[in-house]
Amino acid sequence: MMHWLNNLSPAWQFVLFSAIKVVAAFAVLMFMVAYVVLVERKVCAFIQDRIGPNRAGPFGLLQPAADAVKAFFKEDFTPAHVRKVFYVLAPAIVMLPGLMNLAVIPFGSRIGNQPMVIADLNVGILYTFGIVSLGVYGIVLAGYAANSKYPFLGGIRSSAQMISYEIAMGLSVIPLFLLVGSLNLSQVIHYQSGGFLNWLVFKQPLAFAIFLAAAFAETNRTPFDLPEAEQELAGGYNVEYSSIKFALFFMGEYANMILASAMMVTLFFGGWTLPIFGLDQPATALWAGLVQIGIFLAKLFCFLVMFIWVRWMWPRFRYDQLMKLSWQRFIPLALANIVVTAFVLWVRS
């Protein structure tokens, strides 16, 4: 096996290992999407003093499988008045950013001599923002395709929210790159190695606060879940959808949540590093490589639990408050943060 691998030309090795990484990362993401839903329901039940799903399998562990089967076998009803092409396309586009951004997230240092990132782009962060900004289309088109009032208003509401918070999010990370001096995500992680105080969350707490709030808004999670707002606004862009198409919107939200958590871990919390036992340097041994992937997943899980916890603890913002927060608080703060950081760097140099 090893002999055969070593005999392959570098180009074919690259193709083979990339394909393996893509399949593995995709499988892990999809597994996490399924089980984050279960964790969400369990945590919610705990907070509301209920038991939560416990019928399918031990501790309800087979619940995601049951949900998936149900989603597939429900009738896929297409209302007569919808615009068909966009109606089918929209749920797919919602899933897209979560899957495509997976490509640039460094989820480990290396195993053997393979770096544990699918594409180590030198404009990594710009790529992620570009792809995230394309995610708006899924929601706009879902609202438009449904061709009725509530989904349309929901789509407009949610895309206005996403565009507003994208700006705050983009501005909030600029000080990070002034410090690091590169847009490459692996470089960002390298900068944060060697001590907890090197983590960018301690160097740029304001940037982290803005990024965190914007991440909640971008993924349409409470306290920014106006797009859904089941109780008072009769739902949003996904009202006319049923069966697996509805499930795709649902899965898209969780995939985006996982990716947002991965971005925060990478940008602010040292990614796969941990400044003890020399785990902040690229691994040389197999076990260290695996431990670093474990560290990354553990940090990711902490963020996911926080996303869920906030959802069941906080009321949602009113729409005008939400807009005001982004345009009149976060964007000026982020701009000030950029100027102050640049000034400090200039004085120091």
Place this chain on the structure above:
Amino acid sequence: METLLFYAFAALTVLCALLVVANPFSRNPVTSAMFLVLTIVSMAGLFVLLHAFFLAAVQILVYAGAVMVLFLFVIMLLNLKEEELRKIKRFSLVAGVVCVGAILALFLRSLIQARLSANLPASGAEGSTAALGKLLFTNYLLPFEIVSVLLLVAMVGVILLSKKELK
């Protein structure tokens, strides 16, 4: 491999651009806008093949992600029903063909004149973000600032127009 990818992206760009203006299946402006998004994305692919990663990312971020979303907003909120039904007028058809022909002739002429001369700039370094930033803030500082003032003018104009009453 790169040549193959170049032709794939180039063909996609041209095809989508054609479908923006002359879609035989639909006269829906939203469909046209979505094909324009595809055109922009496949052009970003061409930038990547030229090693201009920064330009490619910004192309998607700014044009596909921001500008086109606003286009889509405007189209949806106006809901141009009559636009869908409008027949192609003969005059506009002729005028359009003449314009496209003139531009095509200009392009072809400059293409033939240009040839592929030996003094092409070496590719590679110009794609890096740092190099681009240095150029923007040294050699091209004035045009860069003028463009930002232009955007400011547009913003002030919008605020002025959307104010209900002037004091």
